[in-house]
Structure formats: C-alpha cells, structure tokens
Amino acid sequence: MYYDLIASLPQLPYFERAERLPITPLRLGQRLSRLRPEHADQLNRARPLVRWRTERLTAHTDSSLSAAFSKLMDSQLDAPLRDYIAFRMTQQTLLAALRRKRDRLELPEGPNSWGVGPRVHHIRKHWDAPHFGLEHLYPWLPRASEQLASGDAIGLERLLIDLNWRWLTRCAEPSMFGFEAVMAFVFKWDMLQAWLACDPERAKIRFTELIDKVTHVANA
Numbered sequence: 001m002y003y004d005l006i007a008s009l010p011q012l013p014y015f016e017r018a019e020r021l022p023i024t025p026l027r028l029g030q031r032l033s034r035l036r037p038e039h040a041d042q043l044n045r046a047r048p049l050v051r052w053r054t055e056r057l058t059a060h061t062d063s064s065l066s067a068a069f070s071k072l073m074d075s076q077l078d079a080p081l082r083d084y085i086a087f088r089m090t091q092q093t094l095l096a097a098l099r100r101k102r103d104r105l106e107l108p109e110g111p112n113s114w115g116v117g118p119r120v121h122h123i124r125k126h127w128d129a130p131h132f133g134l135e136h137l138y139p140w141l142p143r144a145s146e147q148l149a150s151g152d153a154i155g156l157e158r159l160l161i162d163l164n165w166r167w168l169t170r171c172a173e174p175s176m177f178g179f180e181a182v183m184a185f186v187f188k189w190d191m192l193q194a195w196l197a198c199d200p201e202r203a204k205i206r207f208t209e210l211i212d213k214v215t216h217v218a219n220a
Helices: 003-008 025-032 037-050 063-073 079-102 120-125 141-150 153-172 179-198 200-219
Strands: none
Touching: 003 025, 003 179, 025 179, 037 063, 037 079, 037 179, 063 079, 079 120, 079 141, 079 153, 079 179, 141 153, 153 179
C-alpha cells in the first residue's frame, strides 16, 4: 500500500475542467521515487508505450512499437497495468484501422504490420463489416468514425481521453492506496498534460503565467 505517496499527490481535476497541471513533472517524479522498485520498473517500462502523445498508430505501424508491446506484455506486470496496456493499445489499433478504412486503404499483410493486440485478426476477417462488427464491444467506434470522417480532431481527442480517464478511475476505485491508484494518477496526469498543451486557450494561460514568472524574477 502507498498511503504516504497517495496522500502527497494533489487531486487531479477532470481534464476538461483543468486550467493547469496541479503538480509539475519534477514534483511528480520526486513523489514516484517512493514506489517499490518492482512497481517503479513496471511503470517506467509501460509509460513510454501508453502515455498520451500526439502521434498515433498509423497505417504503417512502426515495427519497434509492435516489438515493445510484445516484450512488455511478455514481462512480469501487475494485472491492472497489463489490462490497461491491452485496453490502450487495442484502442489505438482500432483507430488505425478506422483511418485506413476512411482513406480506402487495404490492410497490409504480415503480423503486427499495422496494429497490435487481440483484435487484429478479427478486424482483418471483418474488414468490410460496419465498424468491423465490434460496436457492441466498443460502443464508441461509430462516434469515433464520424469524427474521423468530419476531421473533428479535438472532438476525437476529447472522446478518447474521456474513455481512458473513466477506465483508470474505475481501476483505481477498489484500491485507493494501491499501485492501481498510483498508475491511474500517472496516466491521467500524462493525458492532462497533453490536453492542456493542445488546447489553445489553456496554452495561452500557461504562456502568460510563464511570462509573468520570468518578468517577476527579472524585476526582483
């Protein structure tokens, strides 16, 4: 249990209501130094793969990404972290498939040549079906497809972050002071940082704050 660590972390506001990060990357790193070595190692290995970032799985999935996913999933991981990695990368694979379908591109041959996870074979087999016949398992697929078709990048980003945010919230609830809560905080923090960076109004606020700080120091 991580009572002291969790108690030292600020509450994360829901990403759409946030105006700034409640804790800096430096402070967060300092707090995470309290993790047990095995948990720190798992988080450090998983975070580069699943953290929120501007790039996505594309039509030509980088082979190193597939290799990193396979290596990570074959390693020793706590079940909640393993489940989230599978959830996140399956979501990315479904989006890659939707993009290819929108652009009228066929799926390339070869294993893990465009996506990773348990749905790759199903998508290939049901390529011509609306939403690959998976909308009953992933109710967000029709909406994501519409947003891709209309070029609503912000709407799609909002939808995907909300799905991940809610998944992580449910994951952390049964063990508020366990590793699940720590990993949920970290991945939510990554999403919040990415959302604030891509939001013009929030970016403007942050820029103004930085200018004020620099001006204050210079005049001190």
